[in-house]
Amino acid sequence: xxxxxxxxxxxxxxxxxxxxxxxxxxxxxxxxxxxxxxxxxxxxxxxxxxxxxxxxxxxxxxxxxxxxxxxxxxxxxxxxxxxxxxxxxxxxxxxxxxxxxxxxxxxxxxxxxxxxxxxxxxxxxxxxxxxxxxxxxxxxxxxxxxxxxxxxxxxxxxxxxxxxxxxxxxxxxxxxxxxxxxxxxxxxxxxxxxxxxxxxxxxxxxxxxxxxxxxxxxxxxxxxxxxxxxxxxxxxxxxxxxxxxxxxxxxxxxxxxxxxxxxxxxxxxxxxxxxxxxxxxxxxxxxxxxxxxxxxxxxxxxxxxxxxxxxxxxxxxxxxxxxxxxxxxxxxxxxxxxxxxxxxxxxxxxxxxxxxxxxxxxxxxxxxxxxxxxxxxxxxxxxxx
Numbered sequence: 001x002x003x004x005x006x007x008x009x010x011x012x013x014x015x016x017x018x019x020x021x022x023x024x025x026x027x028x029x030x031x032x033x034x035x036x037x038x039x040x041x042x043x044x045x046x047x048x049x050x051x052x053x054x055x056x057x058x059x060x061x062x063x064x065x066x067x068x069x070x071x072x073x074x075x076x077x078x079x080x081x082x083x084x085x086x087x088x089x090x091x092x093x094x095x096x097x098x099x100x101x102x103x104x105x106x107x108x109x110x111x112x113x114x115x116x117x118x119x120x121x122x123x124x125x126x127x128x129x130x131x132x133x134x135x136x137x138x139x140x141x142x143x144x145x146x147x148x149x150x151x152x153x154x155x156x157x158x159x160x161x162x163x164x165x166x167x168x169x170x171x172x173x174x175x176x177x178x179x180x181x182x183x184x185x186x187x188x189x190x191x192x193x194x195x196x197x198x199x200x201x202x203x204x205x206x207x208x209x210x211x212x213x214x215x216x217x218x219x220x221x222x223x224x225x226x227x228x229x230x231x232x233x234x235x236x237x238x239x240x241x242x243x244x245x246x247x248x249x250x251x252x253x254x255x256x257x258x259x260x261x262x263x264x265x266x267x268x269x270x271x272x273x274x275x276x277x278x279x280x281x282x283x284x285x286x287x288x289x290x291x292x293x294x295x296x297x298x299x300x301x302x303x304x305x306x307x308x309x310x311x312x313x314x315x316x317x318x319x320x321x322x323x324x325x326x327x328x329x330x331x332x333x334x335x336x337x338x339x340x341x342x343x344x345x346x347x348x349x350x351x352x353x354x355x356x357x358x359x360x361x362x363x364x365x366x367x368x369x370x371x372x373x374x375x376x377x378x379x380x381x382x383x384x385x
Contacts, residue, residue: 001025003087010074018063023071025057031324033353034333036309038065038072041301044353051356073318077137077326085154086136088333094161096216097128098289098297099182101151101168103144107311109321119321122147124155127292130336132300132329137322144168147178157182161291163193166191168275175250178278185256185289188274195245199274203257207236215239215309219283228264231289235259238281251278254285259343304328307345 001021005298009020010166029052030044045052046063049071052058080245093290103122110118122144124133132152136147152173158181158292164173166189177184216235223230238254246252256275261268277286304310308328315321335348341358343351 002082006078007079007083008076010076011071018058018067018153022060023056023063023068026052027061027068027072027327028330029359031327034349036313037315038068051180065210069315069317069320072323073320075319075323077319077322079327080323081251082154084330086170087330088131088133097161098124098292098295099133099155099157100125100127100161100163100166101148102293102295102296102301103138103147103167104301106313106325108314109316111316115252116316120144120153121322121325123296123300124151125296127223127295130295131300131333135326135329139323139368143261144360145173146171148173152176152180154352155180161185163289166291171249173280174252183278185275185277185279185286185293188233188255195243198243198245199255199257202237202255203272203274206237207257207259211235211263213306217281219287221287228262230263231261232287233259233261233281234287236277236281236283236286243302243341253278254278254286256280256283256290258287258290266363280313284354303332307349308332324340346363 003026005021007024008021026045028039028042033044034090035041035044036346042065045058049058049062061380075265083298089229101124103116103120105120107118110116120138120143122138123129123134123135126133134151136151138144144155146359147170148168148170149162153176157177161184162177162180162182163185164187166187169188173263174184174186175242188196206214206216216238219234221232223232225261233258236254236256240246240252240255243252243255254277256277258273258275260271260273262271273290275290277289279286279289310325310328313324315324331349332345335345335352338348341348343352
């Protein structure tokens with residue numbers, strides 16, 4: 001709360017019954033315990049008001065769903081997101097490793113009355129820490145290109161490897177990552193025209209000879225899961241002075257080809273994907289970074305849909321959907337921090353709602369409580385832009 005409590009209050013000072021601390025705390029706790037809209041947040045707070053009062057929370061009663069809705073509708077989402085980033089980076093201590101950047105549309109966040117389009121959230125996910133580091137909202141998937149540099153600017157990328165799909169394969173984004181001290185692995189597709197053609201032409205010739213004959217480093221691994229077998233082969237090379245576009249991409253050191261061969265129910269499919277990287281030619285390391293990128297889909301987007309029902313949420317007015325999504329990701333980070341409870345995120349949310357000692361008990365001092373894991377940290381990034 002030392003992070004979130006410094007957010008500018010959008011309300012007028014007169015007639016305030018609930019302080020900012022109460023509103024944010026109740027929202028985080030209720031969503032942690034299974035609430036998926038403001039009505040449920042109010043019902044949870046009303047049902048636990050005596051317990052909350054033990055911590056000097058909501059001494060004036062539970063805030064109504066209208067109060068909660070209005071507050072988060074007008075709360076500055078950029079300030080809220082910056083506080084979230086400050087909190088998550090303080091939790092992660094040293095981030096490093098692979099940070100995957102990818103977007104997800106909140107399907108029901110469009111408002112037909114005002115003509116507002118559905119919000120597209122671009123998230124930064126740390127594969128090593130298994131937490132969301134930050135997010136930014138755009139009005140459409142096509143605007144990811146503008147969101148990526150803004151999100152990169154807010155993150156501490158020193159020593160990290162940033163992975164982005166083809167939408168983020170842009171010279172300005174590569175430069176922004178390098179300026180922040182990170183390395184990049186960017187998916188390369190036909191949207192880069194002649195550059196894609198040059199890389200495709202090289203690997204079409206390289207793959208028909210032995211890797212050492214074409215100067216490539218090579219790595220292969222196989223995985224089997226649920227009746228599907230997949231073989232991944234990676235070729236990488238950093239001797240790319242022949243590439244005409246090399247100087248146009250900041251610190252471009254290697255190009256990469258990943259060949260994926262999948263076999264399922266007797267059917268075999270082969271796919272080739274290309275990447276640009278500021279890393280040297282280490283096929284095993286590059287293969288790990290590329291594979292780790294999919295954690296943002298499996299461990300973040302899938303969890304938000306299945307464990308939080310994000311796509312079914314009807315909150316859409318003003319900044320409500322965007323701010324609610326920040327709280328979802330904050331509680332997801334808290335739940336992922338619990339490594340002792342052998343249950344999925346959805347069941348951990350239920351446990352948090354059913355078992356008060358799992359959240360925190362003022363009479364029991366134990367580290368195995370969710371609220372005891374909530375950090376007392378310092379603000380890393382100022383709110384002023």
